[in-house]
Amino acid sequence: MLSRAKPAVGGEVPHSDKRKKKGRKIPKLEELLSQRDFTGAITLLEFKRHVGEQEEDTNLWIGYCAFHLGDYKRALEEYENATKEENCNPEVWVNLACTYFFLGMYKQAEAAGFKAPKSRLQNRLLFHLAHKFNDEKKLMNFHQNLQDITEDQLSLASIHYMRSHYQEAIDIYKRILLDNREYLALNVYVALCYYKLDYYDVSQEVLAVYLQQIPDSTIALNLKACNHFRLYNGKAAEAELKSLMDNASSSFEFAKELIRHNLVVFRGGEGALQVLPPLVDVIPEARLNLVIYYLRQDDVQEAYNLIKDLEPTTPQEYILKGVVNAALGQEMGSRDHMKIAQQFFQLVGGSASECDTIPGRQCMASCFFLLKQFDDVLIYLNSFKSYFYNDDIFNFNYAQAKAATGNTSEGEEVFLLIQSEKMKNDYVYLSWLARCYIMNKKPRLAWELYLKMETSGESFSLLQLIANDCYKMGQFYYSAKAFDVLERLDPNPEYWEGKRGACVGIFQMILAGREPKETLREVLHLLRSTGNTQVEYIIRIMKKWAKENRVPI
Numbered sequence: 001m002l003s004r005a006k007p008a009v010g011g012e013v014p015h016s017d018k019r020k021k022k023g024r025k026i027p028k029l030e031e032l033l034s035q036r037d038f039t040g041a042i043t044l045l046e047f048k049r050h051v052g053e054q055e056e057d058t059n060l061w062i063g064y065c066a067f068h069l070g071d072y073k074r075a076l077e078e079y080e081n082a083t084k085e086e087n088c089n090p091e092v093w094v095n096l097a098c099t100y101f102f103l104g105m106y107k108q109a110e111a112a113g114f115k116a117p118k119s120r121l122q123n124r125l126l127f128h129l130a131h132k133f134n135d136e137k138k139l140m141n142f143h144q145n146l147q148d149i150t151e152d153q154l155s156l157a158s159i160h161y162m163r164s165h166y167q168e169a170i171d172i173y174k175r176i177l178l179d180n181r182e183y184l185a186l187n188v189y190v191a192l193c194y195y196k197l198d199y200y201d202v203s204q205e206v207l208a209v210y211l212q213q214i215p216d217s218t219i220a221l222n223l224k225a226c227n228h229f230r231l232y233n234g235k236a237a238e239a240e241l242k243s244l245m246d247n248a249s250s251s252f253e254f255a256k257e258l259i260r261h262n263l264v265v266f267r268g269g270e271g272a273l274q275v276l277p278p279l280v281d282v283i284p285e286a287r288l289n290l291v292i293y294y295l296r297q298d299d300v301q302e303a304y305n306l307i308k309d310l311e312p313t314t315p316q317e318y319i320l321k322g323v324v325n326a327a328l329g330q331e332m333g334s335r336d337h338m339k340i341a342q343q344f345f346q347l348v349g350g351s352a353s354e355c356d357t358i359p360g361r362q363c364m365a366s367c368f369f370l371l372k373q374f375d376d377v378l379i380y381l382n383s384f385k386s387y388f389y390n391d392d393i394f395n396f397n398y399a400q401a402k403a404a405t406g407n408t409s410e411g412e413e414v415f416l417l418i419q420s421e422k423m424k425n426d427y428v429y430l431s432w433l434a435r436c437y438i439m440n441k442k443p444r445l446a447w448e449l450y451l452k453m454e455t456s457g458e459s460f461s462l463l464q465l466i467a468n469d470c471y472k473m474g475q476f477y478y479s480a481k482a483f484d485v486l487e488r489l490d491p492n493p494e495y496w497e498g499k500r501g502a503c504v505g506i507f508q509m510i511l512a513g514r515e516p517k518e519t520l521r522e523v524l525h526l527l528r529s530t531g532n533t534q535v536e537y538i539i540r541i542m543k544k545w546a547k548e549n550r551v552p553i
Contacts, residue, residue: 029061038065059085060092067099075099094122101125106132120147124155131159150176157189164314164353166193184210188220195223198357200230218244218255222262234266241266261286269293280306288320300327318348319363326370342370349380358384369397374404392420396429403436412436427458431465438469443478446470450482460489467498476505477519484526496532503527507542517551524553 032041042065045058063078079096082088093116100109110129116122127142139159146152157172170193173186180186187210194203204227211220221244229237241259261283264275272293279286287306294303303324312318322344329337345367354360365380378401381394388394395414403411415433423429430453434446446466453459467482483499486492503523509515524542527535546553 038069041065072099072102090117097125166196169193184213200227203227229266237266291320300331304328315348315354318344338370342367374401377401392418392423400432403432408436408439412440438473443470443475447478476502480526521553
């Protein structure tokens with residue numbers, strides 16, 4: 001069961017740190033900062049520097065403004081220069097560490113962070129770095145230092161978000177919003193959490209509060225598009241992004257890669273190979289969506305190469321690793337890969353957070369499918385069947401499970417609901433449908449499936465299935481026809497024996513009045529195409545009976 005492609009909703013939830021800087025204010029600077037005119041502030045500071053009126057902490061202030069404009073490289077340059085000054089303001093180290101963090105230079109961020117004086121900001125930074133390094137011991141230590149103040153609680157909420165503890169993050173955001181209605185951006189964070197919990201309609205409602213005030217927000221409009229993708233379809237989602245691109249605000253520039261990524265998802269993978277590879281280490285979902293693209297192109301090995309070194313941390317990553325290992329295991333006949341896939345599915349489906357979700361139940365169904373415990377497969381598939389009536393992949397798996405448990409009548413019905421031509425030409429589909437036809441006493445339809453196939457190893461296998469299953473079910477006419485073709489393709493004595501038994505079986509049914517007498521003529525034709533010495537004896541007996549009973553042959 002393939003996972004659906006995932007649009008990126010905006011990466012990590014940031015936590016605002018609007019720290020007041022120490023040091024003497026440059027004239028007019030405070031006014032520009034209060035208006036959040038960081039570009040104007042940098043212009044003023046550079047002018048002062050150029051005319052020789054540079055004052056204390058100019059580097060810090062330019063770095064601060066560049067940081068808040070998202071120009072982290074410029075901020076880094078200013079802060080690094082500040083650290084080289086003789087009487088370096090110790091506060092520069094925590095600002096430098098934050099800049100390294102936003103540039104993804106986590107080792108350097110940690111080194112700079114430990115050089116900074118102890119502060120709440122330093123603790124928050126090291127808290128996030130502990131999460132990045134998966135250091136649970138340090139994470140808990142810094143967690144204990146957090147206080148019941150807004151900045152610390154926002155930092156804690158963002159860690160909850162990144163660890164997939166979405167409800168805990170929502171609780172914190174809502175508590176802060178109760179006392180601070182003016183913190184409009186928190187509505188976006190809450191909407192992000194609801195999106196991650198699959199409550200797309202609730203996410204839309206919360207998001208609307210923010211968009212009423214900030215209608216051109218790139219992150220908010222992108223999230224709205226992602227909700228539309230989940231609630232409706234790719235076209236509806238793309239329409240939301242189009243309005244964003246047509247009226248691009250200043251915030252659009254930094255989110256260009258995010259938008260390009262999501263357009264690939266909304267368009268069903270169009271342009272994936274051009275857009276996604278450079279984004280694999282930039283947007284977390286890009287790697288997963290590229291893996292899904294390769295799976296859809298049946299390039300299982302490439303999908304495996306891309307995901308094999310990924311250490312899964314979210315249910316989606318565990319599921320996708322399971323899907324890739326299952327596909328590779330089936331393609332290579334590898335029991336090891338199948339076992340790994342089964343373990344991944346069991347891990348997700350058995351987890352407390354996922355066991356009652358549809359993806360969790362799909363995982364348990366997949367786990368039991370690989371274990372060939374089809375009664376258990378059906379228990380899980382039936383629990384969410386109503387959501388997937390027209391889903392070809394679901395129907396493909398559901399029909400197989402039905403047929404494997406002996407309910408071939410319903411299995412046949414579900415197989416015939418499948419619309420995908422690619423799936424209908426798959427040997428697994430053809431072989432299971434043929435088996436259902438035979439078990440449901442419709443051998444002619446099974447034979448017609450074979451006639452539509454081109455000569456190949458798969459058509460040979462289908463012939464073997466028809467020959468043997470029809471024989472078991474007493475449908476000797478089509479069994480004989482299948483064994484006859486097999487015998488001509490491969491002079492294996494077993495095929496002659498099967499054909500002989502089927503022909504004798506037809507003769508017995510004619511004698512019992514359960515098969516038209518006219519069929520005897522074709523039986524004799526099938527027998528004559530064999531060079532075996534036993535043929536003449538069998539033909540002689542049949543012809544003698546035909547003569548005595550006046551049956552034209």
